[in-house]
Amino acid sequence: MDITSKDIKRISDIAMMQSGIYMKSDPAGDIKYLQVKDINPRSKPDYSRITTVVDRGIGDQYRLRKNDLLFAAKGASNYCFLYDGVVEKMVASSSFIIIRIISKDILPEFLCCFLNTPSVLNKLKKSSVGTGIQVIPQSVLSDLQIGIPSMQTQQLIVQMDQLRREGESIYSEINELKRSLQEQLLMDSLK
Incomplete structure (x- = not known):
């Protein structure tokens, strides 16, 4: 920069x-x-x-x-x-x-x-x-x-931040799905 x-x-x-x-x-x-x-x-x-x-x-x-x-x-x-x-x-x-x-x-x-x-x-x-x-x-x-910085650099930083936040959101959703699947498997094993 x-x-x-x-x-x-x-x-x-x-x-x-x-x-x-x-x-x-x-x-x-x-x-x-x-x-x-x-x-x-x-x-x-x-x-x-x-x-x-x-x-x-x-x-x-x-x-x-x-x-x-x-x-x-x-x-x-x-x-x-x-x-x-x-x-x-x-x-x-x-x-x-x-x-x-x-x-x-x-x-x-x-x-x-x-x-x-x-x-x-x-x-x-x-x-x-x-x-x-x-x-x-x-x-x-x-x-x-x-x-x-220049407008171009500002736009790039903003885009990188948006992608980072989207990635964090997806990662969080994946973890929640894993947690849910694990819980379901544990509950099924008790039947």
């Missing part, structure tokens, strides 16, 4: 960031309210199960847009999630930092891969604050530096 010093940027140079919004769930709500519990970073969320809130003048800056990144900054499990824009009216809870890319030099998928890299997550966790629930401050995420 060919990255020179001029290609290194702080996240705040390439994206706007803000915390999500805290709201009380309301079954009669008219806008979806995405919470950490709704996301499994390894799969797509089931949007039909997400709770709703009543829109009492929620600002546009809180409404999620396609390709917004949601960084789970609170708690023991930190990760970045790329919002696909499937649901038109959606806001994120205050457990997330919303990252909206403003630079044309970086793909949202690439930044998401970068923020999900174990070494980056470990670095961010070391900067977390709080006695009960650990929180990664937005300022720490904002100051994080990233090397920005």
Whole structure:
């Protein structure tokens, strides 16, 4: 990868960031309210199960847009999630930092891969604050530096990440089938 010093940027140079919004769930709500519990970073969320809130003048800056990144900054499990824009009216809870890319030099998928890299997550966790629930401050995420390769290299890294995740999913399914077969054989041997 060919990255020179001029290609290194702080996240705040390439994206706007803000915390999500805290709201009380309301079954009669008219806008979806995405919470950490709704996301499994390894799969797509089931949007039909997400709770709703009543829109009492929620600002546009809180409404999620396609390709917004949601960084789970609170708690023991930190990760970045790329919002696909499937649901038109959606806001994120205050457990997330919303990252909206403003630079044309970086793909949202690439930044998401970068923020999900174990070494980056470990670095961010070391900067977390709080006695009960650990929180990664937005300022720490904002100051994080990233090397920005060419678009072609970014696309290649994103494709490799997608293939890796698909491989992990297939491997997991194979293990589950093996476990199920073993259990069936054991149960059959008891008959």
